[in-house]
Amino acid sequence: MIRSILTAAALFASASTLAADTLKMAVTTSFHNSGLSEILLPEIQKDIGLEVQLIVVGTGQAIRLGEAGDVDAILVHSRKAEEAFLEGGFGTHRREIMYNDFVLVGPSDDPAKIAGVETAKEALTAIAVNEAPFASRGDDSGTHKMELALWNTAGIDDTKRGTSWYNEAGAGMGATLNTAAGLNAYVLTDRASWLNFGNKQSLTLLFSGDPVLFNQYAFLPVNPEMHPHVKHDLAMNLENWLTSARAAELINSYTINGETLFTFNAEQMLKAAE
Amino acid sequence: MVSIPPLSVQNASVTRNGKRLLGPVDLEIMANGLTIILGPNGAGKSTLLRLMHGLEKPSGGRVRFAAPRAEAYAQQAFVFQTPVMLRRTVLGNLTYPLTLHGTKRANAEKQALIWLNSIGLAGHEHQLASALSGGERQKLALARALIRAPQLLFLDEPCANLDGASTRDIERLILEARNTGTRILMATHDLGQARRLATDVLFLNKGRITESASAESFFNSPKTPEAQAFLKGDLVL
Amino acid sequence: MLEIWQGIQAAFWLIVTFDADLYEIAARSLFVTCSAVAIAALVGLPLGAWLAVSRYRFRRFVIAMLNALMGLPPVVVGLVVYLMLSRSGPFGVMGLLFTPWAMIIAQVIILTPLIASIAHQSIRDLWAEYHDLLISLNTTRSQRIKTLLWDSRRALLTAALAGFGRGIGEVGAIMIVGGNIDHVTRVMTTAIALETSKGDFALAIGLGFVLIGLAIAVNLALHVLSGTEVRDRW
Numbered sequence A: 001m002i003r004s005i006l007t008a009a010a011l012f013a014s015a016s017t018l019a020a021d022t023l024k025m026a027v028t029t030s031f032h033n034s035g036l037s038e039i040l041l042p043e044i045q046k047d048i049g050l051e052v053q054l055i056v057v058g059t060g061q062a063i064r065l066g067e068a069g070d071v072d073a074i075l076v077h078s079r080k081a082e083e084a085f086l087e088g089g090f091g092t093h094r095r096e097i098m099y100n101d102f103v104l105v106g107p108s109d110d111p112a113k114i115a116g117v118e119t120a121k122e123a124l125t126a127i128a129v130n131e132a133p134f135a136s137r138g139d140d141s142g143t144h145k146m147e148l149a150l151w152n153t154a155g156i157d158d159t160k161r162g163t164s165w166y167n168e169a170g171a172g173m174g175a176t177l178n179t180a181a182g183l184n185a186y187v188l189t190d191r192a193s194w195l196n197f198g199n200k201q202s203l204t205l206l207f208s209g210d211p212v213l214f215n216q217y218a219f220l221p222v223n224p225e226m227h228p229h230v231k232h233d234l235a236m237n238l239e240n241w242l243t244s245a246r247a248a249e250l251i252n253s254y255t256i257n258g259e260t261l262f263t264f265n266a267e268q269m270l271k272a273a274e
Numbered sequence B: 001m002v003s004i005p006p007l008s009v010q011n012a013s014v015t016r017n018g019k020r021l022l023g024p025v026d027l028e029i030m031a032n033g034l035t036i037i038l039g040p041n042g043a044g045k046s047t048l049l050r051l052m053h054g055l056e057k058p059s060g061g062r063v064r065f066a067a068p069r070a071e072a073y074a075q076q077a078f079v080f081q082t083p084v085m086l087r088r089t090v091l092g093n094l095t096y097p098l099t100l101h102g103t104k105r106a107n108a109e110k111q112a113l114i115w116l117n118s119i120g121l122a123g124h125e126h127q128l129a130s131a132l133s134g135g136e137r138q139k140l141a142l143a144r145a146l147i148r149a150p151q152l153l154f155l156d157e158p159c160a161n162l163d164g165a166s167t168r169d170i171e172r173l174i175l176e177a178r179n180t181g182t183r184i185l186m187a188t189h190d191l192g193q194a195r196r197l198a199t200d201v202l203f204l205n206k207g208r209i210t211e212s213a214s215a216e217s218f219f220n221s222p223k224t225p226e227a228q229a230f231l232k233g234d235l236v237l
Numbered sequence C: 001m002l003e004i005w006q007g008i009q010a011a012f013w014l015i016v017t018f019d020a021d022l023y024e025i026a027a028r029s030l031f032v033t034c035s036a037v038a039i040a041a042l043v044g045l046p047l048g049a050w051l052a053v054s055r056y057r058f059r060r061f062v063i064a065m066l067n068a069l070m071g072l073p074p075v076v077v078g079l080v081v082y083l084m085l086s087r088s089g090p091f092g093v094m095g096l097l098f099t100p101w102a103m104i105i106a107q108v109i110i111l112t113p114l115i116a117s118i119a120h121q122s123i124r125d126l127w128a129e130y131h132d133l134l135i136s137l138n139t140t141r142s143q144r145i146k147t148l149l150w151d152s153r154r155a156l157l158t159a160a161l162a163g164f165g166r167g168i169g170e171v172g173a174i175m176i177v178g179g180n181i182d183h184v185t186r187v188m189t190t191a192i193a194l195e196t197s198k199g200d201f202a203l204a205i206g207l208g209f210v211l212i213g214l215a216i217a218v219n220l221a222l223h224v225l226s227g228t229e230v231r232d233r234w
């Protein structure tokens, strides 16, 4: 009895130290929900013997974890926040890896008629004019920031987004999609989360393809000068792998229901830190 | 024999919520004898015993012991009017005071079994004390108080609820303790018992000691009218 | 509604197929919560007893505080423990963040007031019963505490089980300080939160049923081991 408890304790407590090389990386919920990490992580382990431990959080929290030195690297998609992170000296550099895109999802009867429009701006204007229910992340995440930027380009600032139809979930992508399904509302989501989402109810994909909806993922190692304990070498190993031809092939060939989700766009030459 | 009394109460009183329950009381307990405390319900008998045992803090005056305080309390025992049983077995209740003071468990159990025999509870040792009858509990409480051979023993109506045979058992234990040097102070309502056991009597009424005398003189010629009425079985007002 | 039925099926298949991931996270849940309960009980039970037998100034205030702390929001505890254990925090050098130890620490903080408070309530009642006897027997304070703890052990088992119940179902704190890392800090509740966020309600509910089953099994096992609720004993 006592022995088995101790064995169990040792097992759980040392799980992180047993593996030779482990690296902690904060990633966004939307990336993790895409399922791509489940393809990439075992390959990384196989190719370079590195166990990547993912901390799945919102963009804001991912940045905070990096700033505090609690992770060795972050993989996020919010350009402004990434640049602020570098300016603060928290990261060594920013390396673009791949992009996916955002889509507008909504009730299948499409009361705001956004299915036929040309641009994201028109789609949002139609939703606002019709005061059709809309569910927003409202959590300061990369997706939320993208959504706010789109509203601003459409000239619909927050005073014009009435609470009668505009709902802030204050939650992750999955929870917000659950909210949208419950309210039969429009929602901006990354394509991966949408395809992997299991509780679609009467929601359907209505609008996509506008280049402003592209979503760039970047890898930022935490600065070892600021946090000497971070495993910068391992982070660099990981970056080299993520930008390799092998990663390109895995990323580009990842599909859900036959649909490609990510486009690899890392530049092969390693640029010096800016 | 020491000349100073082992216990003296000096001008002590007990007040609760502004109400005086007892006192002021002056009292000297001499080294030998068995003092019976008599008095009507609510007279303050329990309060007086509890005061002497340190369970009530005097609101005025004091209680003094010949021995140093800690030592004095270590050599006292108290049997409460409603016996308190530990939520343990009968044996567990009896060994508790012994093991508290470092007696080895096996040793304590051996002693406890002897006591169980003498209070007629042999065979009940592994039963929960809470499952005993009221009278059995009182006998167990007395045995638990006697098991460390206290020098001073306070008994608060130890025979209430007991049948004749059990009362006789208890009186036998009390006399045995007395004969082996235990000084006993006991409250009771049983005048027959008081006559059988007492060497001295304290008569309490409305929180004051109205009479303190040898047993013989108290029962034969009570001085105060309250005591006379009490002995006749009349109402004391 | 359909999801509930699918959830029962999912739970059934996960268990009968000896799903390795399920058994791993269930074992980790047990390890984290049982460790936290053990530590919280080691601190909380004597603390509850001490509070019951001691007279001190601000007694009411301390007890009111303790009762209020029972309702500590786990997310806040998680956040505070995170800030303490973060590399930028005072205990950062220990490198405990995102390990099961961090989860245990957070749960100890959540469970200790709960266990101490429940223990205090039942010990206070027993103390009222034992007060005169224990004073009369000239016991020291530590003897009193020991006696009260031993004689109220069944009530204290209930306190520990209440702690277990709160801990095993807790997600807010351990999500923040554990990070829900697969194979390192993922436990039943964080896995359920993850599946819910993916919209896979059936699997989430399935895991939920397994969690409830686990809680029932632990409760039953402890009651059988401690011999309570049998025969005519209280």
Ligand SMILES: Nc1ncnc2c1ncn2[C@@H]1O[C@H](COP(=O)(O)OP(=O)(O)OP(=O)(O)O)[C@@H](O)[C@H]1O
Pocket (backbone or CB within 6 Å): B016, B021, B039, B040, B041, B042, B043, B044, B045, B046, B047, B048, B081
């Ligand atoms: N905790 C208390 N608070 C207030 N009054 C109390 C308290 N305990 C006892 N009293 C009062 O003190 C008085 C003396 O009580 P005590 O128990 O000493 O009487 P007693 O002589 O032992 O009576 P009995 O023969 O009924 O046992 C009673 O009037 C009782 O109501």
Ligand SMILES: [Mg+2]
Pocket (backbone or CB within 6 Å): B045, B046, B047, B081, B156, B187
């Ligand atoms: Mg009385």
